[in-house]
Amino acid sequence: MKASAHRFSPDDYDQHGLLRLPLWFWAVLILQARTWILFVIAGASRAQGAGLLQLFYPDTLRFWYGILLGLPASLAFLICGRRQHWPRLWRFWRWGLAMSLGVALLVSLYTLWHQDSNEPPVDIILVMLDALALRYLLLNQRLKACFMLPEDRD
Numbered sequence: 001m002k003a004s005a006h007r008f009s010p011d012d013y014d015q016h017g018l019l020r021l022p023l024w025f026w027a028v029l030i031l032q033a034r035t036w037i038l039f040v041i042a043g044a045s046r047a048q049g050a051g052l053l054q055l056f057y058p059d060t061l062r063f064w065y066g067i068l069l070g071l072p073a074s075l076a077f078l079i080c081g082r083r084q085h086w087p088r089l090w091r092f093w094r095w096g097l098a099m100s101l102g103v104a105l106l107v108s109l110y111t112l113w114h115q116d117s118n119e120p121p122v123d124i125i126l127v128m129l130d131a132l133a134l135r136y137l138l139l140n141q142r143l144k145a146c147f148m149l150p151e152d153r154d
Helices: 002-007 023-032 034-044 046-056 060-082 087-114 122-139 141-146
Strands: none
Touching: 023 034, 023 060, 023 087, 023 122, 023 141, 034 046, 034 060, 060 087, 087 122, 122 141
16 A cells, blocks of 8 residues: 555645545536436426426435435535545545445346337446446556545555
8 A cells, every 4th residue: 555655746645645635536426416416407407407306306205216326326425525634534435436326227228128128228338337337446556545434545
């Protein structure tokens, strides 16, 4: 673990000495929190909000699954800016994100397995994006280093 700290330049660290989060991490959070983002957009557009939610989530149970499985990503948006204050919580947050994304992937695969073949390909695209995001969360070395405690990198 000590060698991983030497792979990054001093510019890769913020003023707290923490490794800056990669841009693709934010894309993964947006993908994971997509139901929350849609919920906020629907709340902001009061007149069309219910129609917007009905368009993307005709099944309300699927909406609530999306809210539940997007909760770790939504909370990550809130705590990542203050991760220096909760280093132990932040250290394990990657695993919470990976677990919720893995469950979301399994639910999406199950839904694809049991749906009609004339459904739009959006679900297939989301399954592929979820699989890529899970791979990124688990295998990207820089992202792993971002979730390490500073004493683990020294």
